Amino acid sequence: MPGAAASLLFLSLLVLESSAVQFDFKVAPPKAATASNNNLDSVGNNRYITNITISGNVVPVLIDTGSTDLWVAPPQGLTNFNDTGLSTTVRYGDGSTFVSGDIGVGAFSLDGQFTVPFQAYLNVASEAGEDPDLDIGIFGLLGLGFETNGGSEINNAVQHAQGPEATWGQSVLSNIFAQNPDSSNFMGIALSRLGDQEGSADGSLTIAEYDPDYESVQNSPKLSQTPAGSGTWSIVLDSFKVGGNPITWPSTLSAAPAGKNIVLLDTGTTNILMPQAQVNAIYSTIPGAVLTQDPNIPLAHVSESHNVWVVPCTAEINVATTFAGQDFAIHPLDVTDMGIIQSPDGTHNFTVCLNAFTDIGLIGQGETDALFGDSFLRNVYTAFDFGTGGPTKGTPFVQMLSTTDATKSAADFTAVRAAAMQNMPPELKPIDLIRVFNGSLNAADAVPVSTDSKKNDASRRTFAPGMGVVLGGFLLGFSTLF
Structure with a gap:
């Protein structure tokens, strides 16, 4: 889960598919499906889960590079729970999102390949608010972040009770690495x-080894943790x-090199979270896109404001990020979300x-200047290195290999979006959709994009081609994105 140094507990609204990007970059070849490299499942492209075994219980958990601890909350409860008599609360984001419970200890296994005989974990008894992840079959979280700066609440509780020599409270990764000190x-x-x-x-998660289909990531530039010692997977x-x-993007951080930004890579975040000015810089390039501020539109992803860009569903823009001088394309299906909206009168x-x-x-x-979550990470294979092994580990670093073929993704976007829309209700121009919800256009009189006449086109061109329109203060009704 993402957040300041950890991820937020994000709302898991499922989306049909998302959109935006491509360039002609060097891309890793497609993977062959093998049992050894297929241990992560996607839940609606919003969550990535793996099955773990803890104290004899098989539990599907979210993988999260933005936090450290392991907690589980299976609806049937745990069998063979070995209660240590300790309890703690693990907080995320600004602290308002948290899980609390008793600390247990038991045998841990991932894929039967990575095992820890005595692993501390939290058996969750209560959470802040409702967790929609539980409704879609995700019953825990595996933190893959740092223990530096007291990053593990479980380890803090264990060492507070038993002293700094107690190591069984460490994170799963720390305990796996400790078994192989030379790796x-x-x-x-x-x-x-x-x-x-x-x-x-x-999807694959490997520890102390590369997915065999992406071993060439070792030749990629090493992106050092910035600032060093931050306790997060933050890079330039x-x-x-x-x-x-x-796009113009001045950093708010003193540690950022001149003209660059610091972003945090977080598998627990469903999308990319960035300042509103940069969001506007991206979506305002789409012809016909409309920005409106409305709390009644439930974005498919978490946002700190109600600023919503309504865009034509067939619109495609080229988006890419650059790290260490290398461009990484983002697939067009990762930049917009498609769903269904109901008119205010319900008709x-x-x-x-x-x-x-x-x-x-x-x-x-x-x-951090931004959280780069799954919308970005789906486009790369990422090796997260804690500074390599041994007692004299250096600064942690990240290496990435592009997995999105820009040319193929352009055609992919067109085909996937068109096929999905064949089975969905009609689409309106963004500005006409706004008019339906502000009462200036009856839903029954709205002309779908596919049948719009030239006369109606001419009468509705209230903005310059290639520019987005900003409309403020409209009260919009919205059903549920899916």
Whole structure:
């Protein structure tokens, strides 16, 4: 789960598919599906889970590079729970999101390959608010972050009770690495994408070894943790490009090199969270896109504001990030979300597409300029290195290999979006959708995009081609994105 140094407990609204990107970059070849490298499952492209065994219980858990601890909350409860008599609370984000419970200890296993005989974990008894992850079959979280700076609440509780020599309270990764002190301390993560036609990679999580299909990541530039010792997977971003042109993005962090930004890589975040000014810089390039401020539109992803870009569902823009001088394309299906909206009078349903990159607000203030979650990480194979093994580990670093073929992703976007829309309600132009919800256009009189006449086109051109329109203060009704 993402957040300041950890991830937020994000709302898991399932989306049909998302959209935006491509360039001609060097890309890793497609993966072959094998049992050894297919241990991560995608839940609606919003969550990535793996099955663990803890104290004899098999539990599907979210993988989260933005936090450290292991906790579980299976609905049937745990058998063979070995209660240590200790309890703690693990907090996320600004602290308002948390889980609490009793600390247990038991045998841990991932894939039957990575085992820890005595692993501390939290048996959750209560949470802050309702957790929609539980409703979609995710019953815990496996933290893959740092223990530096007291990053593990479980380990803090154990060592407070039994002293600093007690090591069984360490994170899963720390305990696995401790069993092999001569090996390098790193993990590799590949995230899959549901709904595309490229045959995207099966999801994989490997520890102290690379996915065999992506071993060439070892030749990629090493992106050092910045600032060093931050306790997060934060790295330097050279630029964020739209249509091949970098957007203006002044960093708020003193540790950021001149003209660059610091972003946090977080598998527990569903999308990209960035400042609203940069969100606007991206989506305002889409012809016909409309920005409106409305709390009644439920974005498919968490946002710190109600600023929503309504965009044409067939709109495609080229988006790429640059790290260490290397460009990484983002697939067009990762930049907008498509769903269904119901008219205020409840008589009509319309297809609508909204921005997938959203406002970061004060999340991570002082620590990161943006959270780069799964919308970005689906496009790369990432090796997260804690500074390699041994007693003299250096600065942690990240290596990435592009997995998105820019040319193929463009055709993929067109085919996938068109096929999905064939089975969905009609789409309106964004500005006409706004008019339906502000009462200036009856839903029954709205002309779908596919049948719009030239006369209606001419009468509705209230903005320059290629520019977004900003409309404020409209009260919009919205059903549920899916």
